[in-house]
Amino acid sequence: MVLPITLTFAAACALLNLWLAIRCARFRIKDKILHGDAGHDLLARRMRAHANFIEYTPIVLILFALVELATGASLWLWIGALVYILARVAHAFGMDADKPTALRAGGALLTWGVMVAMAIAALGIAYGATRPMPAPPAMALG
Numbered sequence: 001m002v003l004p005i006t007l008t009f010a011a012a013c014a015l016l017n018l019w020l021a022i023r024c025a026r027f028r029i030k031d032k033i034l035h036g037d038a039g040h041d042l043l044a045r046r047m048r049a050h051a052n053f054i055e056y057t058p059i060v061l062i063l064f065a066l067v068e069l070a071t072g073a074s075l076w077l078w079i080g081a082l083v084y085i086l087a088r089v090a091h092a093f094g095m096d097a098d099k100p101t102a103l104r105a106g107g108a109l110l111t112w113g114v115m116v117a118m119a120i121a122a123l124g125i126a127y128g129a130t131r132p133m134p135a136p137p138a139m140a141l142g
Contacts (some may be wrong), residue, residue: 005073006065009081014058020050021109023092049095052131053088056111060084063118070125084114 027033027043053109068077087110094104 001069003065003068003073005077005081006068009064009084012081012085013061016085017050017053017057020053020092026051035077036069039109040099045095046092049092049102052091056115057088060118061112063115063122066115067121080114080117083110087111087114088094122142123130 024043024046027040027046027122030039031043033039033040037047062075064081071077087107089107090103091107091111093105094101097104
């Protein structure tokens with residue numbers, strides 16, 4: 001079964017991951033930093049934004065794939081994937097600032113919101129009353 005939303009979302013996440021890595025690599029190349037952040041605050045913040053993306057994205061992608069597999073493609077899944085990508089971009093830009101910003105906070109809150117919504121959707125699918133439970137083949141009547 002093809003999962004168009006998850007495939008598109010995963011591709012967008014791969015490109016976003018690359019963008020976050022390039023933001024760090026350009027800084028490292030320019031300042032000849034081989035390991036760590038060498039005490040550069042901006043590089044440290046960019047590394048943390050990249051790491052934060054890597055921490056959240058795998059579980060969110062798994063949730064999207066499983067929900068799409070169980071329910072099929074839907075508008076709300078497309079919207080959720082778009083919100084997640086925009087949230088992570090906002091968070092990355094927000095992390096560049098020396099002080100807390102609306103981009104950073106909004107990006108984090110939207111990320112958490114999408115993750116919680118997907119977790120609730122997955123639980124609803126797994127334990128919802130709308131999903132009929134087929135009888136095992138050996139016990140099926142008639």
